[in-house]
Amino acid sequence: MTAGGWGVTGRPHSPSEIKQFLLDIQSPVPIDLWVPDLMDFLHHHLDDLDPTYVDLKIPPCSYIQYQKAQTGAIPSNFVAIGNAVMAVNPVFGQGMAKACIGAVTLDRFLGCLRKGKSIPTNFSKRFFALQAARIDGIWYVILCRAFSLTNSVFDV
Ligand SMILES: Cc1cc2nc3c(=O)[nH]c(=O)nc-3n(C[C@H](O)[C@H](O)[C@H](O)COP(=O)(O)OP(=O)(O)OC[C@H]3O[C@@H](n4cnc5c(N)ncnc54)[C@H](O)[C@@H]3O)c2cc1C
Numbered sequence: 001m002t003a004g005g006w007g008v009t010g011r012p013h014s015p016s017e018i019k020q021f022l023l024d025i026q027s028p029v030p031i032d033l034w035v036p037d038l039m040d041f042l043h044h045h046l047d048d049l050d051p052t053y054v055d056l057k058i059p060p061c062s063y064i065q066y067q068k069a070q071t072g073a074i075p076s077n078f079v080a081i082g083n084a085v086m087a088v089n090p091v092f093g094q095g096m097a098k099a100c101i102g103a104v105t106l107d108r109f110l111g112c113l114r115k116g117k118s119i120p121t122n123f124s125k126r127f128f129a130l131q132a133a134r135i136d137g138i139w140y141v142i143l144c145r146a147f148s149l150t151n152s153v154f155d156v
Pocket residue numbers: 002081082083084088090093094095096097099
Protein backbone atom coordinates (compact mmCIF):
# COMPACT_ATOMS: atom_id res chain seq x y z
CA MET A 1 0.00 0.00 0.00
CA THR A 2 1.37 3.42 -0.94
CA ALA A 3 0.44 6.47 1.14
CA GLY A 4 2.04 9.17 -0.95
CA GLY A 5 1.73 12.75 -1.92
CA TRP A 6 3.61 15.91 -2.77
CA GLY A 7 5.76 17.28 0.04
CA VAL A 8 3.99 15.16 2.64
CA THR A 9 5.30 15.76 6.16
CA GLY A 10 4.60 13.42 9.05
CA ARG A 11 4.23 10.39 6.81
CA PRO A 12 2.13 7.54 8.30
CA HIS A 13 3.97 4.52 9.72
CA SER A 14 1.22 2.39 11.26
CA PRO A 15 -2.21 1.09 10.16
CA SER A 16 -4.02 3.62 12.35
CA GLU A 17 -1.89 6.50 10.97
CA ILE A 18 -2.46 5.26 7.41
CA LYS A 19 -6.21 5.10 8.12
CA GLN A 20 -6.21 8.71 9.30
CA PHE A 21 -4.04 9.76 6.32
CA LEU A 22 -6.52 8.20 3.91
CA LEU A 23 -9.55 9.67 5.67
CA ASP A 24 -7.95 13.14 5.50
CA ILE A 25 -7.63 12.99 1.69
CA GLN A 26 -10.03 15.48 0.12
CA SER A 27 -11.37 13.72 -2.94
CA PRO A 28 -14.50 14.15 -5.04
CA VAL A 29 -14.97 10.38 -4.74
CA PRO A 30 -15.29 9.15 -1.13
CA ILE A 31 -12.82 6.47 -0.13
CA ASP A 32 -14.23 2.91 -0.22
CA LEU A 33 -15.31 1.74 3.24
CA TRP A 34 -13.30 -1.46 2.99
CA VAL A 35 -10.08 0.59 3.16
CA PRO A 36 -10.50 1.94 6.73
CA ASP A 37 -11.92 -1.47 7.71
CA LEU A 38 -8.77 -3.10 6.39
CA MET A 39 -6.62 -0.68 8.38
CA ASP A 40 -8.60 -1.52 11.54
CA PHE A 41 -8.07 -5.23 10.83
CA LEU A 42 -4.33 -4.70 10.37
CA HIS A 43 -4.18 -2.60 13.54
CA HIS A 44 -5.71 -5.43 15.58
CA HIS A 45 -3.43 -8.10 14.06
CA LEU A 46 -0.14 -6.19 14.12
CA ASP A 47 1.58 -8.82 16.25
CA ASP A 48 0.79 -11.59 13.75
CA LEU A 49 1.67 -9.59 10.63
CA ASP A 50 5.02 -7.93 11.44
CA PRO A 51 4.58 -5.12 8.85
CA THR A 52 7.42 -3.05 7.39
CA TYR A 53 7.29 0.64 6.40
CA VAL A 54 9.52 2.12 3.75
CA ASP A 55 9.91 5.83 3.00
CA LEU A 56 10.40 6.26 -0.74
CA LYS A 57 11.64 9.40 -2.41
CA ILE A 58 10.80 9.54 -6.10
CA PRO A 59 13.89 10.36 -8.21
CA PRO A 60 13.86 13.33 -10.61
CA CYS A 61 11.92 13.03 -13.88
CA SER A 62 14.19 12.19 -16.80
CA TYR A 63 13.92 11.71 -20.57
CA ILE A 64 16.83 10.18 -22.49
CA GLN A 65 16.19 11.36 -26.03
CA TYR A 66 17.86 8.57 -28.02
CA GLN A 67 16.07 9.82 -31.13
CA LYS A 68 18.48 12.76 -31.12
CA ALA A 69 21.62 10.59 -31.02
CA GLN A 70 23.97 11.04 -33.96
CA THR A 71 23.97 8.30 -36.59
CA GLY A 72 26.29 5.52 -35.45
CA ALA A 73 26.36 6.71 -31.84
CA ILE A 74 24.16 3.81 -30.70
CA PRO A 75 24.08 0.25 -32.12
CA SER A 76 21.52 -0.40 -34.86
CA ASN A 77 19.88 -3.16 -32.77
CA PHE A 78 19.60 -1.11 -29.55
CA VAL A 79 16.16 -0.23 -28.17
CA ALA A 80 14.93 1.12 -24.85
CA ILE A 81 11.36 1.52 -23.60
CA GLY A 82 9.52 2.46 -20.42
CA ASN A 83 11.43 4.01 -17.56
CA ALA A 84 14.71 3.24 -19.34
CA VAL A 85 13.75 6.10 -21.68
CA MET A 86 11.45 8.35 -19.68
CA ALA A 87 10.90 8.33 -15.93
CA VAL A 88 8.11 10.54 -14.68
CA ASN A 89 6.69 11.33 -11.29
CA PRO A 90 4.00 8.73 -10.47
CA VAL A 91 1.78 11.55 -9.21
CA PHE A 92 0.85 12.10 -12.87
CA GLY A 93 -0.05 8.44 -13.55
CA GLN A 94 1.64 8.31 -16.98
CA GLY A 95 4.37 5.72 -16.28
CA MET A 96 2.51 2.64 -17.47
CA ALA A 97 1.04 4.44 -20.49
CA LYS A 98 4.41 5.30 -22.00
CA ALA A 99 5.81 1.86 -21.12
CA CYS A 100 2.88 0.29 -23.04
CA ILE A 101 3.38 2.69 -25.96
CA GLY A 102 7.03 1.61 -26.12
CA ALA A 103 6.06 -2.07 -26.09
CA VAL A 104 3.45 -1.61 -28.84
CA THR A 105 5.92 0.39 -30.95
CA LEU A 106 8.60 -2.27 -30.57
CA ASP A 107 6.08 -4.99 -31.42
CA ARG A 108 5.24 -3.19 -34.67
CA PHE A 109 8.90 -2.96 -35.69
CA LEU A 110 9.69 -6.56 -34.79
CA GLY A 111 6.57 -7.68 -36.66
CA CYS A 112 7.89 -6.02 -39.82
CA LEU A 113 11.19 -7.90 -39.74
CA ARG A 114 11.37 -10.59 -42.36
CA LYS A 115 12.25 -14.08 -41.13
CA GLY A 116 15.89 -14.99 -41.68
CA LYS A 117 16.89 -11.37 -42.47
CA SER A 118 19.22 -9.47 -40.20
CA ILE A 119 18.11 -6.32 -38.39
CA PRO A 120 18.35 -3.29 -40.73
CA THR A 121 21.07 -0.76 -39.95
CA ASN A 122 18.47 1.97 -39.34
CA PHE A 123 16.31 -0.18 -37.02
CA SER A 124 17.21 1.62 -33.80
CA LYS A 125 16.97 5.09 -35.33
CA ARG A 126 13.53 4.45 -36.84
CA PHE A 127 12.26 2.84 -33.64
CA PHE A 128 13.33 5.76 -31.44
CA ALA A 129 11.92 8.31 -33.90
CA LEU A 130 8.46 6.71 -33.86
CA GLN A 131 8.51 6.10 -30.12
CA ALA A 132 9.46 9.76 -29.53
CA ALA A 133 6.59 10.95 -31.71
CA ARG A 134 4.26 8.92 -29.51
CA ILE A 135 5.62 9.77 -26.03
CA ASP A 136 6.94 13.34 -26.42
CA GLY A 137 3.47 14.67 -25.55
CA ILE A 138 3.53 12.90 -22.17
CA TRP A 139 6.84 14.61 -21.36
CA TYR A 140 5.66 18.09 -22.27
CA VAL A 141 2.37 17.75 -20.38
CA ILE A 142 4.30 16.64 -17.31
CA LEU A 143 6.82 19.46 -17.69
CA CYS A 144 4.00 22.00 -17.76
CA ARG A 145 2.23 20.52 -14.76
CA ALA A 146 5.36 19.90 -12.69
CA PHE A 147 6.89 23.34 -13.23
CA SER A 148 3.86 24.76 -11.46
CA LEU A 149 5.00 22.88 -8.33
CA THR A 150 7.80 24.65 -6.50
CA ASN A 151 9.87 21.57 -5.51
CA SER A 152 10.09 19.87 -8.94
CA VAL A 153 13.48 18.46 -10.01
CA PHE A 154 14.27 17.45 -13.60
CA ASP A 155 17.11 15.73 -15.45
CA VAL A 156 16.64 16.93 -19.05
C1 LIG B 1 5.26 4.39 -5.98
C2 LIG B 1 4.98 4.39 -7.46
C3 LIG B 1 3.66 4.51 -7.89
C4 LIG B 1 3.38 4.52 -9.26
N1 LIG B 1 2.08 4.66 -9.66
C5 LIG B 1 1.79 4.67 -10.97
C6 LIG B 1 0.43 4.80 -11.41
O1 LIG B 1 -0.50 4.90 -10.62
N2 LIG B 1 0.19 4.77 -12.76
C7 LIG B 1 1.20 4.65 -13.68
O2 LIG B 1 0.94 4.62 -14.88
N3 LIG B 1 2.50 4.53 -13.30
C8 LIG B 1 2.81 4.53 -11.97
N4 LIG B 1 4.12 4.42 -11.57
C9 LIG B 1 5.17 4.34 -12.59
C10 LIG B 1 5.26 2.95 -13.18
O3 LIG B 1 5.36 1.99 -12.13
C11 LIG B 1 6.52 2.87 -14.05
O4 LIG B 1 6.54 3.93 -14.98
C12 LIG B 1 6.53 1.56 -14.83
O5 LIG B 1 6.55 0.47 -13.91
C13 LIG B 1 7.77 1.48 -15.72
O6 LIG B 1 7.84 0.20 -16.28
P1 LIG B 1 9.22 -0.37 -16.77
O7 LIG B 1 8.94 -1.76 -17.24
O8 LIG B 1 9.85 0.57 -17.73
O9 LIG B 1 10.19 -0.38 -15.49
P2 LIG B 1 10.03 -1.18 -14.15
O10 LIG B 1 8.61 -1.48 -13.82
O11 LIG B 1 10.86 -0.42 -13.14
O12 LIG B 1 10.72 -2.57 -14.45
C14 LIG B 1 12.12 -2.69 -14.54
C15 LIG B 1 12.47 -4.08 -14.04
O13 LIG B 1 13.87 -4.34 -14.33
C16 LIG B 1 14.46 -4.92 -13.20
N5 LIG B 1 15.88 -4.63 -13.27
C17 LIG B 1 16.52 -3.47 -13.00
N6 LIG B 1 17.83 -3.58 -13.19
C18 LIG B 1 18.05 -4.85 -13.60
C19 LIG B 1 19.19 -5.58 -13.97
N7 LIG B 1 20.41 -5.02 -13.97
N8 LIG B 1 19.04 -6.85 -14.35
C20 LIG B 1 17.81 -7.43 -14.38
N9 LIG B 1 16.67 -6.78 -14.05
C21 LIG B 1 16.79 -5.50 -13.67
C22 LIG B 1 13.76 -4.28 -12.02
O14 LIG B 1 13.86 -5.09 -10.88
C23 LIG B 1 12.31 -4.21 -12.52
O15 LIG B 1 11.61 -5.40 -12.26
C24 LIG B 1 4.43 4.39 -10.21
C25 LIG B 1 5.75 4.25 -9.76
C26 LIG B 1 6.02 4.26 -8.41
C27 LIG B 1 7.47 4.09 -7.95
